[in-house]
Amino acid sequence: MASVLIAVTWMYLPGNAWYLSNVLWSDQLVILYVMLFIMLEYMNDILNKSRLKLFIKAIRTGIIYMGVMTDYFFWIFIFCVTLIKAVRFILIRMDFRTATAGLCEYVWPVFAGIATFLWQISYTENWFSVLKKKFIYRTGGTAEGSLFDNFCSVFTAGSTVRGGCCWLSFFSLCFFQS
Numbered sequence: 001m002a003s004v005l006i007a008v009t010w011m012y013l014p015g016n017a018w019y020l021s022n023v024l025w026s027d028q029l030v031i032l033y034v035m036l037f038i039m040l041e042y043m044n045d046i047l048n049k050s051r052l053k054l055f056i057k058a059i060r061t062g063i064i065y066m067g068v069m070t071d072y073f074f075w076i077f078i079f080c081v082t083l084i085k086a087v088r089f090i091l092i093r094m095d096f097r098t099a100t101a102g103l104c105e106y107v108w109p110v111f112a113g114i115a116t117f118l119w120q121i122s123y124t125e126n127w128f129s130v131l132k133k134k135f136i137y138r139t140g141g142t143a144e145g146s147l148f149d150n151f152c153s154v155f156t157a158g159s160t161v162r163g164g165c166c167w168l169s170f171f172s173l174c175f176f177q178s
Helices: 001-014 014-019 025-046 050-070 072-091 097-121 129-137 147-157 161-177
Strands: none
Touching: 001 025, 025 050, 025 072, 050 072, 050 097, 072 097
16 A cells, blocks of 8 residues: 555655656556556455455456556556466466466456557547657657667667566566465
């Protein structure tokens, strides 16, 4: 609960609005959805009452849908959670039907988000150029270099240690989760 309170406080601090003015609101808002998702996952694991678990799963489904509709970071987050759950199901040798049903709880709100996005974009005139301009803006693309060059420069400008630590952290979460 404290993490959710901190995420909300972080979004509404006046210093963030002043000093992080170049950060989009969705980048701030997705932190709240991530914290809510983590809290609901924890509550789902520790509770034994089936009615309360069903209520928490329904709220979690809504949080996944809203997070997917808010920022692309949440797509990456849900993909990693689904991958970790899949590896966990394999390690505990869960039967295929139960494992698939468990993974669908995370996947179907994403498909609902995709359907909503396609429905929204179908009402936009010249939708392809709008998406292209938004993609170039969000990835830092400019007229001076290609989009691919700008994307790759993010990874080559820093050290490769950071990327290695991210992968190591990801695999340790997969294989050492109890």
